[in-house]
Amino acid sequence: MLPIDKLQALTQEHKDLQEQVSDTALMSDARKYRELMRRYKELTTITDCWQRYQNIERELAEAKHLLDTESDHDLMQMAKKR
Numbered sequence: 001m002l003p004i005d006k007l008q009a010l011t012q013e014h015k016d017l018q019e020q021v022s023d024t025a026l027m028s029d030a031r032k033y034r035e036l037m038r039r040y041k042e043l044t045t046i047t048d049c050w051q052r053y054q055n056i057e058r059e060l061a062e063a064k065h066l067l068d069t070e071s072d073h074d075l076m077q078m079a080k081k082r
Contacts, residue, residue, distance in 0.1 A: 007050045014043040 017040040020026060026033050 011047050014047045
């Protein structure tokens with residue numbers, strides 16, 4: 001099972017960091033900027049994977065719904081291929 005709460009918290013942290021690193025005032029503190037950018041890059045990898053996972057889950061749910069509710073043979077075949 002995925003730690004969804006943790007992934008959502010990391011996604012929020014990523015959004016917060018995105019705002020912070022875009023602040024021009026931060027660039028005067030090079031050390032702090034490097035630290036934030038390092039963490040931002042780490043979280044980008046995680047949040048990108050999390051978003052792909054969510055998209056796949058959504059597509060899977062849609063395909064299952066099509067299989068359960070659709071009577072059109074062609075659409076059913078398309079849903080099975082997903």
